[in-house]
Every structure is written in C-alpha cells, then in structure tokens.
Amino acid sequence: MSRTGVFICHCGTNIAAVVDIAKVVEKAKSMPNVVYVEDNKYTCSEPGQQAIKDAIVKHKLDRIVIGSCSPRMHEPTFRKMLASTEINPYMLEIANLREQCSWVHTDREKATDKAIDLVRMAVAKVAKNHALFTSSIPVTKRALVVGGGIAGIQAALDIADAGYPVTLVEREPSLGGKMVMLDKTFPTMDCSACICTPKMVDAGQHPNITVMTSCEVEKVSGYIGNFEVTIRQKATYVDHSVCTGCGICELKCPSKVTSEFEQGMAQRRAIYKPFPQAVPAKPVIDAANCRKLNGKAKCGICQTQCPQGCINFEDEDKLITNTYGAIVIATGYELIDWKSIYGEYGGGQYPDVINGLQFERLVNASGPTEGHILRPSDGKEPKSVVIVKCVGSRDPNKGKGYCSRACCMYAAKHAHQVLEKIDNAQCYVFYIDVRTAGKAYEEFYTRTLEDGAIYVRGRVSKIYEEDGKLICKGEDTLSGQTVSVAADMVVLETAMVPAAGVEKVATLMTISRDNDNWLQEAHPKLRPVETHTAGVFLAGVCQGPKDIPDTVAQASASAAKVCGIFSKAELQTNPMISKVDIEKCSGCGDCAGICPYKAISMQDMEFIEHGKKITRRVSTVNSGLCQGCGACVAGCRPGAIDLLGFTNAQILEEVDALCL
C-alpha cells in the first residue's frame, strides 16, 4: 500500500483568497492512499520545503502531491527538494491550484470544488507513478552561433574566450549586422564603428572562432549536447583562402548595383565588400547582378584582373555538417517596410522622407555623403528637419502593437546630430512619449532639448510636398492646436520587426514564435535567453526589440548558459522518455514511423518461445534522442510502448478520478 502525502499551499493569498484551503485539506484526507495532509502558507519557500521533508520522515511517505502553482513553475524546485530525501523525485504530482484555479475563478464554492477535483486527479495519478532515474549523454563541446551582428559576435567571443570552439554563421558577406551601419551610439555618442569593428576583427581572428559568412543553416537534428547541423556555404565565386582583399576587382567591375548596406543610397559593384571595414575583408560576387554569371554578357574582367586568380565562376553551394553541443540564435531584426503601410507619409514617393538607418548612413563618415547631412533628392543641406517617432510602433491597427524601445533614444541622437552638424538648423521631433529608461539616457535627452530640438507632443497625420517643402501636418496635444511644419527633410523612426527568414530558423530549431514572430523565450522574466528546446539559446533583438546594451548583455548571458553546458563532461537526460515492453511489441514499426527524433529503431532480438529459439523484430528506444513527446505511445495500438511519467495507466487514472 503506498503512503501518499498531500501538501496544499496558500501561496500567501493567491490561492487562499479564492479557494477554501481547509475544505480541500479535509477532502484530501479521505482520498485513496492518502495518509497525511498539511497546508502551508508558502510551500515553495525554505520552511515550506523543510516541512515536507520532515513530514516524509515522520509519516514514512513514499508519494507526494503538492497543490500549489503551475507545475511549469516549481516542479523542478520540488523535484530538487525530493532529491535530498529518500523519495525518488518523480514520485511527485502537482495540482495547479493557482494559475488554473484561484487566479481564474471568482466563485469561491465552485473554485474549491475544482481544486478538490484537481487534487483528486493528482492523487489518482501519483498512485501509478514509478521511480525514474536520469541517464547521461556525452556533450560535444562546440557551439554554433547563428547571426553575425553584435549579439552573435559578443556571444561567440565569450564562448571562445572560455576556451570552446565556436562556429559563427552569418548569411551576409560580412559580420557587423545593423550596429556597424550606425554612426554614433547613444548615450555616450561614441562612434559605432569604433566599438563594433574591433569586436568583428577579434571574432574574425579568434583562434576558437570559425567565421562562416554567406552561409545559412540548412538542417538541424539531434538534441542538446549532440546537435547535428548542416550549413549551406553559398557560392561566393571568390576563393577567400587566396584573396588578399586588394580590391582591384571591385574597381574594374563594370556592373553597378544599389548597395543594401547603404540602404539604397549608394552604389556597389557586382563583386563587392559591403563596406570598407568588412570582416572578412574579402569580396564576394553577387551572382544575380554579375553579367557573366547571370548570362547577360561574357565579361569576366575581375577574373582577368585578379593578381591572385581567386575568381572561380564554377563555384557551387557546399553543405558542411558538424556536431554542436549548443546553439545561440542571434538573427537580429530589420526595420518595418513603412512605405507599404503609411501612404499618408507619402508611401515612399518623396525621396527626402527617409528612415532611421538611412539617416545613420547619411550622417556616417564612411557613408555615401561622407557624414554631411545632405538631402537624397538634390544633395542640398536641409535647414529644417522633422523627426517622426513611433512610425509602425505602438500602432496595432496599421503597424505593430509593441514599442520598439530604442527609437526614443536614437531619435534624440538624430536631433542632436542635425543641430550639431547643420548650423542654425531647426529640428522638430513629433513624439507620443519620450522613454529614457537607461543609464544616462534622461540626461542625453535633456541635453538634446538644450541643443534646441523642438519636441511636439502628437503624431504626424500627413506629409505632402508643397513648393519644394515637405509639409508635416500634425497636432500638438499639449496646446491642443494643429501644427504644420515645412521641412526640408523628414526622418521616420520606424518599428523593428524580426529579420526575414526567421520562421525557417525557428522551425529548424523547433522553437516557437510569439504573435509578432519574435522568437519565444522559455520565460519572459526568469529564463529570457533560453528556449523550450534544451541547448538552444537566444541573444539580441531576435527575442524582441531592445537597444545595444541589453543585446550585449543577453549575448553574454547566452554564452554563460552555453559554457554552463560545456563545463560538464556529460549531461543528465530527461528520464521521462518512452519505454518498450518487448513482450507486447509485435514489431509492426508504427512507432518508429511516428517518432520525430528518429529515437526508435526496430531491432531483431533472440527469444525462446514454446521452447523454440527464435529471433523476433521489436522496437527499441534511444534514451538520448527521445524527448518524451509520447506521439509514439498514442500510435501504438496494444500500448506496448509507454511514456514514463505520462503512462497510459496514469492518464487513465486521472480521467477516472476527474469523472467521479
């Protein structure tokens, strides 16, 4: 006979306020196999856990049911607690009396009945629990970082400095991401290139880091400690092992293309380095626009001009497969395509209505205008500049509902740069709020005000051209009057959205995305850099809009998590995996066909049946690969394969207990 102990938590008033704890305790006493019931103000607290440990000894309990918050919250905590007693940590069931009972119901009597049902279900299930034991799997101490922006670079550097090999994959021809496009960074106004390019060079030269630019992740299988990743090295038609980066080919290449890096405000050649400080500082050929490769002409000048003979037009994509112990995803963001959403701001027909990144390129010394703020339309210096904030952000109807966090600060920076670089310029900033939630942020904003930036509280409703000027009509909600400003140039601070193609990366890594397509972290507050897939971590804006300090902080956090895994020789596996009863298994192979992790394989085994030695095909589970989803168990008609922790018998007991 098993001796079950039931511990009902008040959770302060979170549960006790709605659920009648005394009644639940009373009812629990009469449930099958229950020999001891106790309630506690805070079961997850130190004294709370100690009370359970004492009760286990005093009442010789062997199964525990805890009525408290969601198992997703404190199941690990209570399992660790049980590990220090002589009860197996898996002889435990938790009834969710908070998130799914007291917090969501108001009627005290009905909520209490539901709480009693939930406890009865947990008591019924725990009766069928088995002791489970973890087993260990080897760890490949090599990390993969997807995305070569500042987040990816920082994570790679931290892991590499810890002594582990890292593969840094970037789909663009160079590391740097968005940060390297910026001119200055708030609040210290130090030059973005000066702090970002050294990191890129460090990453490029670090002995432990293998930089793989113009590459994309093609296929991921396996699990924490043993990810089998295939990377597609896109054809670059230039042999980087021989190329010295002398740049002759770039000069000679006849076909000109708009440069993505310069946000379309300058040109590049078909064979190009995105920007001078690119890492690796070696060109690649853009096959779509190269006259030889897209078949429009013979050309091949770069091949003839190249002193080292690095150009090879027959280059093809290569697939490189390797095993990794952990993966950090740092795929970053891009700016929302405001032109297709905001027709009222001209929908892109006015060349002088630009977005934040375009302004950064204008004001950047190595940008198309060598740092002079000149209007894209006629190259003149604009005397009056309007900056419009929250374009696409905080606008659930047309754009995105969320706030993109960083634009308030870089809008103030842009205003500061306009006033500093253009003498007696006028700068208007249309805003809803000014959010300066960072160290020295508020001081930076007040200095911009002192510089003379005019902050107008209200959205811009319309921008149209009138005799050479861009008329921005809006409203000043503080004075209640409509406002119209004639501007020479308008800068729209647009919303951040996830980088294109993030769906593919998420599906490959089996991680989910939230409503706005940002990658879903395991827990917004407690596990911001982890995902639900063990061994896969997040860093930077791919997890949600943030500024550079937070991005770098997350990058180092995910690196720490990776090093945590690599610090151990072996990893403990999840014991709640499938197990086959070979007596019942007829070898039909349905389960092997269903398993997403290829954890099940059919094997011939020797048996003695009615005195005759025979070999028979049965199903076997690889405990390292199995993640415990149970899809095979529901597909096995005789129930020969069962999922420990969620066995058929356990769930049937729960269903029966519920329907009493």
Added chain:
Amino acid sequence: MKLSKSKVNQALDMLAKEATVLVPMIVDGVSKFAPWGTEGKLALDIVNTLLPPKDALFPQTEKMYKYKVSAETAEVKEITDSDKQVVFGLRSCDMHSIDCMDAVFLTKGYVDNFYSRKRENLTTIAINCTKSNPTCFCDSMGVDPNNAASADMQLIDIGDAYVVEARTEKGKAVEALWQPLLEAGEGTATPISCELKLDMAGLPAKLRGMFESDIWDDGYQACIGCGTCTYICPTCYCFDINAENHGQEGVQFRCWDSCMFSEYTRMAGGHNPRPSKKERLRNRFMHKLAYFDERYNKNLCAGCGRCVVNCPVNIDITRFIEKVKEVPVNG
C-alpha cells in the same frame, strides 16, 4: 389436464405477474430467451434458440460483492437479491444444461450461493421437441428430446394444445395458477429422434486414454480462438472474476470466460500450459466428452448442435466423435 395453445399468452401473462418469464423469442433478429413482454416474436416453433437460457442462472456478467473503502473502514456487501424467474419453452437439451450446471455449482461439497439462490427461484417449464435440426444429436448424448426428466413441468405438444405434466412442487404451483385455463384431456406426442446418430458407447473412457494420440494433430488449425462456441454452448460454465472500481467504491463481478481464448491459461510471467490452439481444442473436447463424465458421469455435451452451426470455421464435435471411433482402441 391440457393447455390449449390459444391460451398460452394468457398463461404467460399470469406467470409474469409474479416472476420474470423467459420465453424463446426472436428479438432484433436474434433468437434467445427474453423476458415475456419485450418486443419481439414468440418463437415456440423453432427447435432451439441461438442463445441458450443458461444466462438466467449464470449471467454473462454477475455482480457478486459491493465494497466501499475509506481511510479507516472498509465495508463489503454481498449482492444477493434475485427475483423469481420462470423459463418457459425449455428444450431437453437446455434442461440438460441446467442439470450439468446444477452438478457443478451445487454438488460435490461446494455450493455457489449466487447460483443456488437463482436456482431456488427458478421454475423450469419444458416443451418436448416436435422436429429436430439436421445438426441435433441430443439422443446420442443421453438426452431425450421428447421428455426433459428434471424439468419442474413438462408440456407435451399434441397439435393444438399442450398436455401439462407438473412434476415438482414448483410445477404443481404453476399448474394450480393455470387452473382456470386448463381443460381436461390427455394425449401423447409421437416421439421423435435425431437424424444425426453418433455412437458414444465407451467413448469417454477411450478418450481419456488418448491425451497423447495424434488424432489431435489435425483439425485444430482452422480454429480462430474466438469465444463463440463456448458463449453459445448451453453447458459451458467457465468464468473469470474481476472488479470495477469507481473512486472509493467498487463492485466485484464474475463474467463468462472461454478456454478457447489464448490468454485463458496464461499465467504470471507469461507461461501458458496451453500455448497453441491444439491444446485448447483438445481441452474443450476432452472436457465435453471425457473429463465431465469422469466426475459427474454424464456428458457435458447436450447435443444441441449450436456450436456446429455457429462456429465460423465449422469445427464440428460430431465429426470429431466419429473420428475417435475410427481410432483403434490402443491408439
């Protein structure tokens, strides 16, 4: 005294006032003994029903004990209620089934009180057969189709009426109840016998010596191991005991089981003394024709032919009996 056939319904209504009267009926296309009053066609003319009347005494699922457990106490209550029943239109082969079950459940030092209570409350009214199916062979098995000796009352079909012969107290009580309907008059029915004749002389003893004979090596393979033959056989009485739990309370019940099922003799650890269909079929035939006779000296096979008709792969006990005959005595 005799009861005219036109008054049978009235007679049944009278009986139905005090007891559940089970009569042979076709209900939803299935011939079985159903309580008088269910929608369906009274079928006194058919030789024997698909489902025998054995479930009046030995239902397919019978609740035995009800129990309730709480932290301190546990109470168990035997489920004993069983109301009065009358089986009307019983054939001799069905009566033989009741005789065999009586021997098993009531004699040899152990009385099954679930069965005995039902048996005390049961009145059997047999009707003699006026024709036999080609698969009937009851007279070869020591059963007289014209007269069910151990029935409480025997009705003899004389064309338009039944001669009433009450034999026991219960029979006389029914006769007294039917007094207003009965008329004077006697008559005898022309005795009938089965077309299919089998020579059962000395067979049980011979069969007991043939456990290792190679007669068993053929004829079993077609069996699909289903429970049809045992569940429609009037004399099969094997049962399994199981429980149905409902939270803190539950019921223990017994239910029919079949020796033809593969897991009937499977033991803990997976050992099965009758691993293949050969052993199981041998066990069934031996039980019907040899073992039962050794213990209760009467055949467990009533010769009703139900299994011969309904076996999906036509495993035929009569052809087996003929084959046993051909085996030389020391074979």
Added chain:
Amino acid sequence: MSVDVEKKNVDPNWEPKILSFSCNWCTYAGADLAGLNRMKYPENVRVIRVPCSGRVNPQFVLRAFQKGSDGVLVCGCHPGDCHYVTGNYFTRRRFLLMQRFLEYNGIDPRRFQARWISGAEAGKFRDTVTKVSNDIKALGPNKKFQESWYKERGESNE
C-alpha cells in the same frame, strides 16, 4: 432503451464536467498565462497536462465519455509550432477521424472539440473554454456511452 435527453429542461444550476487535454508547451502555458493575466473563465473545465497533443490517445476521449464526462477538449500547439516538431500533425489526423467517428456513433459534435492554442494565446484559451462550457451547459448532461455505474438492480447486467 433509447437515451433522448430533452434539451429543454436542463436544470439551470447543473455544472457540466469537462475534461481538457492540454499540451505542456503551448496550451498549458497559455492557460497559465491566462492565470497570470487574471482572466476569468467558467470553473467546469479540468485540465490534464500531457507533454504533447500527440500523446493524447483517442481512447482517452472514449474513456472520458464512458466515465461520465460531459465534454472533452483536446488542445495543442499550432501545426508547425509543435515543440516536438510533428506531434500535432498526428493529433490533427487522429482527431479529424475520431471527431467524425464519435459523431457517427451519436455524440453531439459540440461535446468533443480540438483546438490549437499557443503559449501566447491566453485570450483564445479563455474564449475556447468559455464557449465549450456554455455550449455543453446548453446541451445538458451526456448520457451517451456513459457506464451506468452500480444500480441496485444490477441493471448493467444486461
């Protein structure tokens, strides 16, 4: 013996018992999130946590109706979001067939629902639970498939 439940006289304060299988990574998380945001929904749904909606064996649904549940809800991640990659593709096929098969055997389709609810869709969880609970409250208690648990006269002997 036919089982016609007169829809009209369902007594108003009868509370249905509804069972919901929720996948641990999405719907259960969505339900927790609904709790986090203090959303309110009817009390008569009890959630059984399963690692993946692919773990739910259609026989559990039959068992729930047999043991007296008035409605069953199976929830999981949106296809493509499954934490175990393909679990919910099998769930979809299994319950597309089982839903029709239950209906074919006489169960009112509103009594058995399957829904994809992600970890972020707390509102959708609340709305689904509220709708299913109100539908079933209108339908009244379910007698079909239900095991007639112990009757004095052993009615379930027949």
Added chain:
Amino acid sequence: MSDIQQELRKTARELLESGEVGYIIGWGKGRFANQTHPIFVKDPAKVDELVWDDYCLSTLAKYTQDDKYPEKKIGICVRGCDSRAVNRLIQDHQLKREDVYLIGIPCSGKLDPETNEPAKKCVECAHRNPVVYDVLLGSPVEEVPQPERFKEVEELEAMTPDERYNYWADVYDKCIRCYACRNVCPACNCRECYTDQYRVGWQGKQNNRAENQIFGITRAYHVGDRCIECGECQRVCPMGLPLMKLNRKMLKDINNLFGAYEAGLDTETKPALGHYETNDVEEFM
C-alpha cells in the same frame, strides 16, 4: 468450378511432393454440402480434400500468424480478399513474403450457406482477382466496380444523432464479446490485444453496453486505416452485428480527408494514421 478444383489439387500435389511448401492452406468440406472450412494439407495423398466451391468463404492469410517461423514455405490459396490480407500482414511486418507461396484463384463471389444468396461481402467486393500471387489458376474474372461502397454509411449519417446513438446502442447491446471479429481480422495482428491487459485498465471484462461500445469503437478505430474490406468480421459475428458499417465509416472519412485509399492493394501505401501531410485539412484553428 470443378476444373479450377482439379488444377488446385494438381498444383497442391506438385508443391507438396517437390517439398517446396511445408503444407497448404485451402478449403475442405464439412458434414453438410453448404459447409466449407479451412483445412491444412501436409500429405500429398490428401490433396483431394481440397475443394473450390460456392462456400469457400473464410479468409486464410491470418493462419500464418500461428506459424510465424515456418521451416518451409506455407502454401496459401488466395482470392482477392486473401491476397490483400497477405499484403496487410506483410506491411505490418507480421509476415515475410518469402515465407508464403500464394496460389492465386480469381473468385466471382461465394454464397451465404444459410440463405444460398450471394454473400454480402462478395457482392460488395471490389477486387475479385488476387493482387499478389505466385501462380494463378484459371483466368482473371471481370472486376465489379463498387460505386455504392459507402451507401450504408451515408444512410446512417443521414440520421439524427439520437437515432444514430440508439441504432448503435442496440447493436452494442447484442455483442457477446466473443472477439471472433478481432481474431479473424488480418488488420488485428497485435501480439497482445489491449482488451487482454486488465492491469493497464483500458477495457473492463464485463459485458454491458458501455464496455461493448468502448470495444466496438476502439477496434474500428484501430483497424480503420488498415481495413481491407474483406467483410469477415461481419460474417463471423454470431450475433450478426453490422461491423463493416463502422470500418467503412472510417474508410469514408479517410478517403474524403486524406485522399482516395484502399488498404492492402500493395505494401507501399501507408495507413492514414501512420504519417501526415503538413497541408492536411485544418479544422481546429
């Protein structure tokens, strides 16, 4: 009919004498003219017990499950339905093709012994010629298309839920749980059926409507996507329950939802529940 019978006996004698097969599974006569049942001929002298007449109704493929490790090949007479049963067992990895020698016999349908009318399962049969065989006796017969494959199912679907429930409730009330339908079915090839595992607690042993419903629906669901529509379950049921209406409902839905599907015609087409398509019908949004 008799020349096929002669050929069958000749082929059987040759196979047995040459030792290519250990024994031959065919049909033999019972006591009465309308009784034919499976027989197992080992001795070449006894091949004349093999018959081919109007009452050869039982499918034979499932008997291979009693001899899973034969020393020699097993000879089996296969009509259209038996051959699909062989494919079914091979695809479920319960039988190896090289363990059986298939004697294909085109079949134009058999008679129901009780009514002497064409048997229901043969009237509804869409594949009279064997789909796989080692030798073929006689020439293929003309296939009969089955436009009304799901007519009975549609009739039931037209009823109201309560009518349908009562229809099936009466059916399940009659079931005596003899498991003949399970034991004869080539798709029901588990080593240990879930009904025999009381400790896990899927199914009670008591015979009442609820337990019978659970068994009936679970079995139909288990074999739904594998059923070769041989109609044996309905034929062997002693209570005459319309079991094919359950299996055909599953097949009808599989056809509508996942594309035209007939089980057992080859060993490649996968049963519907064993795999998925990402663009399956979506109803649960």
